[in-house]
Amino acid sequence: MMRKILQVIIVTVLLVTLPSQAKESLEQSGDVLHLLLPATALASTLIVEDDYQGTWQLVQSGVASRLVVEVLKYSxxxxxxxxxxxxxxxxGHSADTFAAATFINQRYGWQYGVPSFAVASYVAYTRVASDQHHVEDLMAGAAIGILAGWYFTDPYKGISIVPIASSDTYGVYISGRF
Structure with a gap:
């Protein structure tokens, strides 16, 4: 199972690097990754899992995140x-990619979540570097995506690991079925 997820990530990286090198455009590479990260999350649910529970959770995360973004953009x-x-x-780019990265992290663990968050962060960076957004736009989009991912996603193996940080407390919350 984990080998399949790793294969999906490797194929995604190859697909990402080829268009990025061919176009040599920061904004275009961010646009490509904006589509590929959620597509990788979707492929993972279809390849790794026996049912469609993960697929449904990913769709809920993405749709909820996008609805909030569009309401705020309009307002x-x-x-x-x-x-x-x-x-x-x-x-919206930040919200979409951070929702997908949070889904991957929550569903399959940090070993896949960390690279996913790196990709989402790069997408956010490309939006500022290409003068499409201000930093606060990215932060809000990322927060919306992360909250949607956390709310709708259950761990695949039944174990959830969530970092906790407040003004006086830092730690990790671990829950699961044993």
Whole structure:
């Protein structure tokens, strides 16, 4: 099972690096990864799992995240840094990729979550570097995606590991069925 997830991640990395090198465009590489990370999460649910529980959780996370983003974009008319529109807040790219990364992390563990969060962070970086968003747009989008992923995703193996941080407490919350 874990070998299948690793194979999906390797194929995704290969698919990502080829278009990125061919186009040599920061914004385009972010756009490609914005689509590939959720696609990788979806492929993982279809290849690794015997049922469609993970697929349904991923769809719920993605749809909820995107609905919140679109309502906020419609409600808050914030100009993009390059002046191309007034739908800067929050970043949909960040919300989508962080929802997928959180799904992968919650469902399959940190060994797959860390690379997924790295990809999501790169996508967010490309949005600022290409003058499509301000940093606060990315932070809001990432928070929306992460919250949606946490809310809708159950661990595949029945164990959940969640970092906890507050003003005076740091730790890890571990829960599961034994």
């Amino acid at each position: 808050i008319e914030k100009d993009r840094p390059d002046g191309s529109g007034d739908d800067s807040f929050p970043s």
